[in-house]
Amino acid sequence: MKQLKRLEIIIKGAVQGVGFRPFIYRLATELNLKGWVNNSASGVFIEVEGTPTILEQFLARIPQEKPPISQINSLESSWLDPVDYTSFKIRHSSSGEKTAIVLPDLSTCSDCLQEVFAPNNRRYLYPFTNCTNCGPRYTIIEELPYDRPHTTMKSFTMCESCQAEYENPLDRRFHAQPNACPLCGPRLQLWDQKGEILAQENDALNLSINALKEGKILALKGLGGFQLLVNGRNRESVQQLRQRKHRPHKPFALMYSSLEAIKQDCEINELEEQLLTSPQAPIVLLKRKNHLHLSPEITPNNPYLGVMLPSTPLHHLLLHNLDFPIVATSGNLAGEPICIDEKEALNRLKNIADLFLVHNRPILRPVDDSVVRVMAERDMIIRRARGYAPFPITLNTHSLTNILAVGGHLKNTIAILKNNQVFISQHIGDLSTAEALKSFNQVMESLKGLYDFEPEIIVCDAHPDYLSSQYAKGQNLPIITVQHHYAHVLSCLANNNLNAPVLGVAWDGTGYGQDQTIWGGEFLLVRDNNYERIAHFRPFKLPGGDKAVKDPRRIALSILSEVLGDTNQIKLPFLETIESKELNLVKQMLSRNLNTPIISSVGRLFDGVAAMIGMCQNITFEGQGAMALEYAIDELKTEKTYPYQIKGINYPLIIDWQLIIEGIIEDNLQKISKQEIAAKFHNTLVEIIIDIAQKSHKKNIILTGGCFQNKYLTERAILRLRQEKFAPFWHHTVPPNDGGIALGQIMAGILQKK
Ligand code: ZN
Ligand code: ZN
Ligand code: FE
Secondary structure (H helix, E strand, C coil): CCCCEEEEEEEEEECCCCCHHHHHHHHHHHCCCEEEEEEECCEEEEEEEECHHHHHHHHHHHHHHCCCCCEEEEEEEEEECCCCCCCEEECCCECCCCCCCCCCCECCCHHHHHHHCCCCCCCCCCCCCCECCEECCCCCECCCCCCHHHECCCCCCCCHHHHHHHHCCCCCCCCCCCCCCCCCCCCEEEECCCCCEEEEHHHHHHHHHHHHHCCCCEEEECCCCEEEEEECCCHHHHHHHHHHHCCCCCCCEEECCCHHHHHHHECCCHHHHHHHCCCCCCEEEEEECCCCCCCCCCCCCCCEEEEECCCCHHHHHHHHCCCCCEEEEECCCCCCCCCCCHHHHHHHHCCCCCEEEEECCCCCCCCCCCEEEEECCEEEEEECCCCCCCCCEEEEEEEEEEEEECCCCCCECCEEEEEEEEEECCCCECCCCHHHHHHHHHHHHHHHHHCCCCCCEEEEECCCCCHHHHHHHCCCCCEEEECHHHHHHHHHHHHCCCCCCEEEEEEEEEEECCCCCEEEEEEEEECCCCEEEEEEECCEECCCCHHHHHCCHHHHHHHHHHHHCCHHHCCCHHHHHCCHHHHHHHHHHHHHCCCCCEECCHHHHHHHHHHHCCCCCCCCCCCHHHHHHHHHHCCCCCCCCCCCEEECCCCCEEEECHHHHHHHHHHHHCCCCHHHHHHHHHHHHHHHHHHHHHHHCCCEEEEECHHHHCHHHHHHHHHHHHHCCCEEECCCCCCCCHHHHHHHHHHHHHHHHC
16 A cells, blocks of 8 residues: 655635635545645645645645635645545634635626526525625625624524535535525615615515616615615716715716626727626726717716626626616715615615615625726726725735834725735725714724734824824824825835836825925835935915815916916916906915915826816816816827926926916917817826936836826826836726825835834
8 A cells, every 4th residue: 555645735815715625625535635624814724645646736736726716825735644534524714813815705606697597596586696706705704714603694594505505515605604595695675765664575676676767866785885876878867866966077887787788888898898797897997989878967078987797696686677777876975985884874875865775784894896997908996995905915025013004085095014915905085074084993993803903003194184194193103104105106116016216207186295395296216215306397386275176277377377477467268267256366365375385286287277278167076177188188199299398407306387388378379179288288298207217217117196097198108108118117906096005105114114
């Protein structure tokens, strides 16, 4: 008889809740190996006995044949003497250090979908069908290891059939923690605005479908929180939703029943198709086709459409019965975080929704729909939430200190560092409302709790007034404050696994500068653990601060008065849209420097230029001016630019926009199209990047900050930088906007500890 050996294997990574143990079980039994496998909080443990040749085979086949959605970060093995196991078993979970990876929630797999629509299946039309390849994870887990008693499914006792699936290693639902069926699992109810039950289960579903057909607004308890749904082809209903939600302009996303239906309304390439049908199933920004079959209120003046496919059986069941796409937007008032609890939803959404389709599977943490845009033939995540969070970003550096980063103010996310992995929270949102602050605290506690994480250092933005910075200061721990745009650059570096030195181009709306003015048009030379501001845009006044952000005509007035020396010289048509009282007020503010903070932001320059040429008189969301200007270009191809000047000999150089604005005034008077003005403005910004890149003598150029969500700007910058033999880097799995700040702060924390 051949000599037996025992192999001990420890696998770390995304290996829980993905069918990893049944895979190991099947592989071991196929090779006739004995031993056991179990889950611990730090990963999967295996002991197997057999002949060394077979054991080698077993080891080699693990990474080759692992379940598709799992990810192995490390696999360690050691040889031991045999202990004569007689069978192969899946053992109960053991505890240990919590380093296993919690998986994001995954969209319904094709096997489950087939069952939901098969009349003879016991899960026919069951909205909570799932298996180890799909279903809720992050939204239901209370603590590691990922086992049913640690999820919000703990109160549902499985029926005999479900239990049998759960215990059978050869079943797709072996240890599928949210496993359920119509007999034993969560159920639907339809409520009116007072919370009275109108219908249950399938009746609730059918009444909801009818309500949507009639143009009603439905609040749906989805996977990571409430969504507001309405018929996307019904103009009146969409208008009503905008009114009730206090969201006049910001684009709504649409959910379509199928890829084919999307293709009727939008242009779509292969990568976009892959993204839509991926387990993450995000909202993808697509170019919409010209014929308008949709309510124009969905995305006013916007050639793009945010679309997604159903990601849960409940969404599939709704859409399957509708012959129109539905608006699916977060269940909240503008600016507030998404609601997760039905009682709270009733309270917060009663003035928005007509009906509430709810269920009794608790949502543990709010997770919004993610948003992705294809940029230079790669996907760029704009909002990182469902399907992506809390999957970690693996760094090429590490720290033994536990670092917590509290992020910025807008589009807030937080992050924790464990060794070389950064766990970034889902998108939390703007920290300006009490609701958002509550959500910030909840996400903080739940992320810390999930990974048993106690911070030793906190990193926050340098802005003293950010609520996130104030939270950091209240924690009684050593604090590192990081300049906003430096954090943007470090975030992009980390997202590209790149090291300094680099030239960082950090353009956004607002960020607190080290000279106490507002920055946002920055060129930062980043070295090992510091940065130098080598160039920035010529600062201008922001009359009324936030008021100017909401009414960019004020920015236009400010810039034009500097260019022309006097506001009375301004002769552009947009002036006529400003009331004389308001005009005089702003003129006075400008001439007397009353409440006119100084800003060097490219985002605000975009707003000002948009307003100057008669676009975006009044905006209701951050970045609206820049978006309008980007979309104005449409398909126009031109190489034209405006002249500009770079002033100064010593750093920081000043990028003077005087000639750009003069060119725009001239073009406007000459009745050159907005399309061409917008393209020339973008092209000029790109040439400025090339110019400063050449002066910096750095090869690697980082494009970061909210302005680089702009496809035209980013793609042209990449193209031109490559033509000039630079290596451009931009964001991929972490957003270029302030959603990426927390990752940059973690990097700054690591660098400072070194
Ligand atoms: Zn499934
Ligand atoms: Zn059951
Ligand atoms: Fe920013």
